[in-house]
Amino acid sequence: xxxxxxxxxxxxxxxxTLIEFGRLPHAILLTGLAGGGKNSLARALTAALNCxxxxxxxxxxxxxxxxxKIAGDIYPDLTTLAPIGRARNISIDEVRSLxxxxxxxxxxxxxxxxxxxEADRLGLDAGQALLKTLEEPPPDSVLxxxxxxxxxxxxxxxxxxxxVKVPPLPMEMISATLAGxxxxxxxxxxxxxALSGGALGRALALESADTWDSWQWLNRIMGAGETPVRxxxxxxxxxxxxxxxxxxxxxxxxxxxxWRETIRLAVSGLEALEGPGPDPAQSxxxxxxxxxxxxxxxxxxxxxxxxxxxxxxxxxxFGNYWLTIFKSD
Ligand SMILES: [Zn+2]
Numbered sequence: 073x074x075x076x077x078x079x080x081x082x083x084x085x086x087x088x089t090l091i092e093f094g095r096l097p098h099a100i101l102l103t104g105l106a107g108g109g110k111n112s113l114a115r116a117l118t119a120a121l122n123c124x125x126x127x128x129x130x131x132x133x134x135x136x137x138x139x140x141k142i143a144g145d146i147y148p149d150l151t152t153l154a155p156i157g158r159a160r161n162i163s164i165d166e167v168r169s170l171x172x173x174x175x176x177x178x179x180x181x182x183x184x185x186x187x188x189x190e191a192d193r194l195g196l197d198a199g200q201a202l203l204k205t206l207e208e209p210p211p212d213s214v215l216x217x218x219x220x221x222x223x224x225x226x227x228x229x230x231x232x233x234x235x236v237k238v239p240p241l242p243m244e245m246i247s248a249t250l251a252g253x254x255x256x257x258x259x260x261x262x263x264x265x266a267l268s269g270g271a272l273g274r275a276l277a278l279e280s281a282d283t284w285d286s287w288q289w290l291n292r293i294m295g296a297g298e299t300p301v302r303x304x305x306x307x308x309x310x311x312x313x314x315x316x317x318x319x320x321x322x323x324x325x326x327x328x329x330x331w332r333e334t335i336r337l338a339v340s341g342l343e344a345l346e347g348p349g350p351d352p353a354q355s356x357x358x359x360x361x362x363x364x365x366x367x368x369x370x371x372x373x374x375x376x377x378x379x380x381x382x383x384x385x386x387x388x389x390f391g392n393y394w395l396t397i398f399k400s401d
Pocket of ligand 1: 201
């Protein structure tokens with residue numbers, strides 16, 4: 073199986089070289105996009121450090137007891153901390169427990185691994201408590217912090233860690249992975265890749281959120297000829313998604329992307345598109361765009377984002393959006 077990290081060859085090369093020469097630092101900070109593979113990489117590193125039958129690039133074999141337990145989340149020497157609760161904080165008590173666990177000898181591992189996900193959510197006192205561990209790390213342990221907001225990690229912590237940047241993946245690579253390994257049809261794979269911002273995990277989360285289905289709804293609404301028909305379809309769609317969601321960020325991003333692609337189509341033509349290719353509805357709107365219409369659309373999107381951010385009733389916020397978009401059409 074080796075590392076199994078799609079598109080992260082350079083990062084893997086750095087880590088495996090450090091392991092090979094016995095120079096892996098005791099504290100590693102993995103930075104990169106949310107859903108960009110940091111946690112998978114941390115787990116692959118745990119397996120590489122503890123595999124009983126590593127393949128020749130210091131990669132985990134994927135089938136020894138250690139690899140299997142790590143994959144099944146039952147490895148006794150791997151501990152993960154992540155933010156919990158409404159405040160989404162990592163408390164000082166959790167850091168203290170982690171420090172205590174670090175003091176014990178491993179159950180079966182060569183190297184115990186402690187992962188702190190979203191380390192930017194460490195409170196001030198929790199961060200202070202962690203400093204001591206970073207200054208005097210136990211010899212048989214590795215601490216891996218992950219964050220999507222490197223700037224939010226205090227310098228005192230950052231300077232004591234070896235930082236590894238996990239880069240975003242090219243859109244084509246995400247699209248090919250979604251189609252090849254996850255069986256998506258080409259247009260869906262291209263849409264999710266374009267919306268993912270380079271994070272494969274984000275693309276997969278978008279699949280679970282029925283984003284392709286929403287895209288088709290959007291095309292249906294925008295492509296309907298008469299405003300009353302459009303509005304009926306729009307209500308039907310919002311009604312459908314309101315039942316399932318309390319987070320409308322994905323929908324807002326989808327609306328923005330729909331318009332961005334349509335404007336690209338109008339200004340630069342087919343070649344400029346990033347997503348699944350133009351729907352007839354987009355071609356139709358692209359032909360009618362002018363600065364006045366674009367201004368109205370941008371204002372409607374900004375107002376929608378503001379309303380949703382202020383927890384205005386989503387039906388009302390979306391209703392205003394559609395009415396503005398279709399107003400003088
Ligand atoms: Zn193994």
